[in-house]
Amino acid sequence: MxxxxxxxxxEADEALLRRMNDCQQHRGPxxxxxxxxxxxxxxxxxxSIIDVxxxxxxxxxxxxRFTIAYNGEVYNYLDLRTELEGLGRTFETDSDTEVVLEAFAEWGDEAFDRFNGMFGIAIWDAEKQSLTLARDHFGxxxxxxxRVPGAGRDGAxxxxxxxxxxxxxxxxxxxxxxxxxTIYRYLRFRIHEDGRETFFDGIERLEAGEVMTISxxxxxxRPFTRLREELAELAKEQRPYDEAAAAEYKSRLVEAVRLRLQSEVPVGTSLSGGLDSSAVAVxxxxxxxEGDATTESVGTQQNTFSAVFPNSVNDxxxxxxxxxxxCRGHVAAHKIKPTPSEFKEDLLDFVRxxxxxxxxxGPYAQYQVMREATKHVxxxxxxxxxxxMMAGYIPYYFVYLRQLRAQGAGKAAAELSKSLDVLYRLGRFKLKAKLRGRKDVPTTSLLGRDFVAAHSGERYATEGSNLKKRLIEDLFVxxxxxLLRYEDKNTMRFSLEGRVPFLDKEVVKFIFSLSDEAIIKDGWNKRVLRDATRDLLPESINRRRNKIGFTTPxxxxxxxxxxxxxxxFLSESFANRPYFDQTAVLHAFEGWIKGTNDVDSMTFWRLLNLELWLQEYFDDKPEEVPAPRVKTDYEPNARKQLDLVTSDGTAVRRYPLRTDLFAREDDLDAKTLAYVDRFFAGLPDVGGDHAAxxxxxxxxxxxxxxxxxxxxRSYFIWDIKVSRPARVLSRYVTRTPAGIGLGSPFTMQLAIEEVGLPRVLYASAGGAFGKVLGRKGLFYELVGNDIRAIDGPTEYSVYPANVSAKLAPKDPDQVAARLSAAIRARVPQAYRSTFGGTIVMDANDIGRNVLGTDAPxxxxxxxxxxADNPLGQGSEQTPMAVVFEKPSTP
Structure with a gap:
């Protein structure tokens, strides 16, 4: 690989080649x-795998004449080599690469259809001055x-x-x-890889079985193979399915596995516990x-790698x-237990x-498995x-039932009666959502309005009433x-070669030649595989009805x-994308957390994955800076200053105090006084201008x-029950970079609960009228109750402030007086007489608002x-300050 x-x-450019090659060193170390x-x-x-x-x-x-750069394995290369030698071709190596090269030299493009394997190939024909690119039958x-327009010689x-x-x-x-x-089709229809286009405009993929010639x-x-058409033609043959057919399929599958054990380096198996990977392992x-010679690459013990999730429904x-x-006695099992914290830690690399x-x-489970497997094989x-190819997913049952219905109601009814338990698993979650009255949230309602309008003509249809046609469609589109893309990226990220014996093209063609009953019969899918492995697999797997798949919980x-x-979802970058309606997404996510809507985690994954992908590949990366040293109480926050002269000429010095996070169960007075004690205990040692x-x-x-x-008075946003008025009113509030304010349904809901809906409506009308007159802030004057101080979650805040909304504190004047009394009782004697009081301050980089004070x-x-807000309640964690008035100089 x-x-x-x-x-x-x-023009000749070795530097360009090296630059491109260095980006994929992991594919070939x-x-x-x-x-x-x-x-x-x-x-x-x-x-290096073969002929190292x-x-x-x-x-x-x-x-x-011919020069090749080749990625993959052609498993029938030994048979092809023998044939080519018979035609007079000679070989200097034992590699399959040389066979592929000589095959092209002998047969041209027709060689590709002779290959049974996986490949991405580039071949330069110096005589014809043409470059040929090709991709294997299944991709x-x-x-x-x-294409780079006009970048070639003479503007070509x-x-x-x-x-x-x-x-x-x-x-x-x-x-x-x-x-x-592509982004719209991904978000709207949950699809991708359904054609040549990628998520990068202007970058395309060769399709399965396609060849490209450039000169x-x-x-x-053009396609170099008729495999897709061949499968459709074979599907019409409907060869009767019987024990002999099952035995032949078994023989073909075993041979496909044997071919894929050819290697001079260690070979292992990815074992999920499902029918397919279990069949390969056994x-x-x-x-x-049996002592088969091809198992020398495996060794006496087969290394298996499995992702397991203890205590999860996906386990x-x-x-x-x-x-x-x-396999006892001939197996060395490796179990990987991915966790959500590891997923969070690996998320950016996984997206990259x-x-x-x-x-x-789901492919993150595979990513973890590959990371462990590369240590052993x-x-x-x-x-x-x-x-x-064998209808492994539940929706295929519906396609088959419609097909049978067209042949007669009796056949469909008989099959349906034996498939009810399987079909129930597909519909039970939707049924539960209906019974619980969960709200339906269309995906398009979460997307930007202009973005949806621009792509409203997009459609995606699938074959719904012919099983074999649907299987062919899903094999190639x-x-x-x-799934093949996920596997290639995950394996190669860790310098592994992944091999897929079920995609042996001769095995696939054999399956499609059989009647549909070889695929589904009496509620059992993958029937031919089950029959072929009946003497190999334990019954718990061979007769297993529930499919989980290689995924994560x-x-x-x-x-x-x-x-x-x-x-x-709260970030500014997410808010500024044309693809999303941030307010709708936040509301839907809150509803999902509380179980009040039927949006599934797959929808949120697509939104999340797209945002992280855009950040990784399109956003400017901030310069990496070393982690800042934790400041002392006597230093300013970054980009702030200690000293300020107010508009009336008063000179002040502000000392921001770094604290631990505060939680609901904390004793405000005790915890605050500890920081005050620390400040005054260290102040004499600072000396100099600080002391003055x-x-x-x-x-x-x-x-x-x-x-x-x-x-x-701080609430996790998912604990706030948002009303329709809150949702509507919040849309008319302008958000600022410093905070979400009332521009969110959950902060608006807190305002409604604090003062009542009538007063909020009254203040809203007054605020709108005030804007006409050019008067700002009238809403907050009219609504009262320190509604201005309601804070929503902001991306720069530390947890839990980044996922919670807060009301203004209750009785802030009393809080200030209580803290002042406690401070006076314990600060050093020299500072007691000069203490002016406590101020409860709502401050950010946009404005300030004293909510409570006992200072005169x-x-x-x-x-x-x-005026310049010296505090910082994000990563700075400085939510309090000691402020001195500096004596005036004569």
């Missing part, structure tokens, strides 16, 4: 090479291409290609831009017991254990690895592809392409990580937020002392 990259049409000839450059990264000592690439034919290995188009998208991004010849159509005459794309175990460990029991958004977080077999994890996810500043009047300022939190004089005097 390797990585290829290159160009056609540019065992070696690299480049080749330049005229308008073409080829680059290759090698992961030789087979370096790019590789040339002895006459120098197991990727090839991405990008140039082309870039690679096994991944990153090399094209790094080429310097591609102007990054997202593909809005001075232009570019041509077949390998049988081959080990399949008991099925994994049943397979391990069958996949290069494009995914349908669900270099090649990994798994069960990918079986579901799409609807399902398998995305996404819903459970999202509930655990709701604070983190909410912060992403302490001879005037001084005051203690405390943020209203921590007062409200300890009073129990007008509130405006103390608000002026915070």
């Amino acid at each position: 390797c990585g290829i990259a290159g160009y056609h049409g540019f 065992d070696g690299d090479g480049i080749f330049v000839d005229g308008p073409v450059g080829l680059a290759h990264r090698r992961l 000592a030789h087979g370096q690439q790019p590789m040339q034919t002895t006459d120098g 197991i290995k990727p090839v991405y291409v990008c 188009d140039a082309w870039l290609f690679a096994s991944e998208i990153k090399p094209i991004l790094a080429s310097g010849h591609y102007d990054k831009r997202p593909n809005d159509r 001075a005459q232009g570019m041509e794309r 077949i390998i175990n049988r081959l080990i017991n 399949e460990e008991r099925y994994v254990d049943d397979v391990l029991d069958i 690895t996949q290069e494009e958004p995914l349908i669900s977080s 270099t090649v990994l077999l798994d069960g990918q592809g079986a579901d799409e 609807g399902s398998l392409p995305s 996404q819903g459970e994890w999202f509930m655990r990580l709701k604070n983190h996810l909410y912060g992403i 500043a302490t001879t005037g009047k001084w005051y203690f300022f405390i943020s209203e937020k921590i007062v409200a939190i300890t009073q129990g 004089g007008p509130k405006e005097r103390y608000e002026a002392m915070f």
Whole structure:
């Protein structure tokens, strides 16, 4: 398994090739090479599997005409080599690469259809001056291409290609831009990989079984195989299904597994506990017991790798254990237990690895498995592809039932009666949602209005009444392409080769030649596989009706990580995207947390994944700076200052005190006094100008937020029951970078509960009238009750402030007086007489508002002392300050 990259049409540029090649070093850590000839450059990264000592690439034919950069494995290469030798071809290595190269030299494009395996190929024909790119029959290995208009010689188009998208991004010849159509179809229909387009506008993928030829005459794309048409033709044959057919299928599958054990490096198995991967594991175990020579790559013990989720509904460990029991004595099991905290930690790398958004977080389980597997093996077999050819997903039952209904009501009724338990599993969650009265939330209501309007003509339809047609559709368009992308990215991220024996093209063709009863019969899907493995698999797996799949307990994890996810949805970048309606998304997420709507975690994953993908590949990255040193009480926060002269000429010095987070159960007075004690205990040691500043009047300022939190007036947003008036009114509030204010349904709901809906409506009308007159802030004057001080969650706040909303503190004057009395009783004697009092302050970078104080004089005097807001309640964690008036100099 390797990585290829290159160009056609540019001037010779080895630096470009190396730049592209370096981006996919993980695909081939065992070696690299480049080749330049005229308008073409080829680059290759090698992961050595077969003929480790030789087979370096790019590789040339002895006459120098053809040069290849190749990624993949062709499993029937030994048969092809024998045939080519019979035609007079000679070989200098034992690699499959040389067989692929000589096959192209002998047969041209027709060679590709002879290959049984997986491949992404680039071949330069120096004589015809043409570059040929090809991708295997099922698209197991990727090839991405990008046209660069007018960048070639004499203004002609140039082309870039690679096994991944990153090399094209790094080429310097591609102007990054997202593909809005693909994004819409992903968000709206939950699809991707359904054609040539990627999420990057202008970067396309070769489709399965497609060949692309580029020369001075232009570019041509066409299929090199009729496999899809062949499967449709075979489906019409409907060969009767019987024991002999099951036995033949078993023989073919075992041979497919044997072929994929060819390797000079260690081979293992990905074991999920499902029917497909379990079948692969037990077949390998049988081959080990029989002493088959191909199992030398496996060793005496088969390494299996399984993701398990103890105490989760997604856990399949008991099925994994049943397979391990069958293989006892010849198996070394490795169990990986992914956790939500690991998922959070790996999320950005996972998104970066996949290069494009995914349908669900399920492939993260595979990502974790591959990370562990690379410590033990270099090649990994798994069960990918079986579901799409043998109706492994529940919706296929409905397609089959419609097909039977067209043949007669009796057949459909008989099959339905034996499939009820399976179909119930699909509908039970929707049924429960209906019974609980959960609100339906259309996906389009979560998207930007203009974005939806621009793509309103998009449609996505699937075959609904012919089983074999639907399976073919999903093999090449609807399902398998995305799964193969996940597997390629996850395996290669950790320098592993993934092999998929179920996608042996001869095995697939055999299945489609059988009658539909080989696929579904009497409520059992994958019937031929079950019959073929009856003597190999434990009954718990062979007769298993419930399919979980290789996935994560996404819903459970999202509930655990709701604070983190909410912060992403709350971010300014999310708010500024044209793709999302942030207010609608936040409300829907709150409803999901509280169980009041039927939005599923898959919807939120798509929104989340798209946002993280945009951040990773399109947003400017902030410069990395070392973690700041935790400041002392006598230093200002970053980009702030200690000293200020107010408009009336008063000079003040503000000392922001760093604290731990405050929680509802904290004793405000005791915890606050501890920080005051710390400040005064260290003040004498500071000396210098600091000491001179302490001879005037001084005051203690405390943020209203921590007062409200300890009073129990802070609420997680998912605990706030939002009314329709709150949702409507919040849309007319302008949000600011400093805070969400009342521009959110849950903060508006708190305002309504605090003063009543009539008063909020009255103040809203007054505020609207005030805007006409050019008078700002009239709403807050009319509504009263310190509604201005209501805070919503902001992305820069630390947890739990980033996921909670707070009312103004209750009786802030009394709080100030109580704290002042306690402070006077314990500060050093020298500071007691100069203490002026406590101020409960609502301050941010936009404005300040004294909510409560026992200090003399007008509130405006103390608000002026915070004109530049020296506090910081995000990562600074400085929600209080000691403020000294500096004595005037004569």
